[in-house]
Amino acid sequence: MAVERTLSIIKPDAVAKNVIGKIYSRFETNGLKIVAARMIHLSRQEAEGFYAVHKARPFFKDLVEFMISGPVMVQVLEGEGAIAKNRDLMGATDPKKAEAGTIRADFADSIDANAVHGSDAAETAAVEIAYFFPALNVYSR
Numbered sequence: 001m002a003v004e005r006t007l008s009i010i011k012p013d014a015v016a017k018n019v020i021g022k023i024y025s026r027f028e029t030n031g032l033k034i035v036a037a038r039m040i041h042l043s044r045q046e047a048e049g050f051y052a053v054h055k056a057r058p059f060f061k062d063l064v065e066f067m068i069s070g071p072v073m074v075q076v077l078e079g080e081g082a083i084a085k086n087r088d089l090m091g092a093t094d095p096k097k098a099e100a101g102t103i104r105a106d107f108a109d110s111i112d113a114n115a116v117h118g119s120d121a122a123e124t125a126a127v128e129i130a131y132f133f134p135a136l137n138v139y140s141r
């Protein structure tokens with residue numbers, strides 16, 4: 001399997017719960033390396049731009065409000081099959097439907113406050129990584 005990069009965000013609910021380290025540990029023990037990271041409090045414009053694909057959806061306004069409700073931790077994860085692997089570790093969008101042992105099953109409260117974001121395909125991963133990290137600030141290792 002090819003080595004890939006994916007964009008991960010630890011959302012405001014999980015940052016507020018003080019579980020950044022616990023979530024990082026899941027990445028590390030499952031072969032995903034953190035090759036870039038920064039904490040940021042998104043502006044409304046940044047959150048709307050990031051989730052622009054969902055602009056027409058009924059949950060868009062609530063999603064943006066939630067994403068700007070506090071700081072988030074943004075990281076690039078690198079590893080074999082990183083995009084699908086991160087999605088597997090995250091679990092289903094709705095934590096009630098997420099498999100036991102996944103990040104969302106263990107740390108998320110609701111479909112709105114669901115602890116983490118992960119890119120869903122190679123194309124979106126490339127766009128999302130570029131959205132937050134200039135190439136020089138990603139450290140392949």
Ligand code: RTP
Pocket residue numbers: 054059063092093111112113114116117118119120
């Ligand atoms: P994410 O983009 O945050 O990683 O989540 P995802 O791929 O699992 O889900 P996606 O369909 O991309 O939706 C983005 C976020 O919008 C909220 N959402 N609410 N009420 C609803 O039906 C609904 N559907 C989606 C979730 O917070 C989801 O993470």
Ligand code: MG
Pocket residue numbers: 118120
């Ligand atoms: Mg998504």
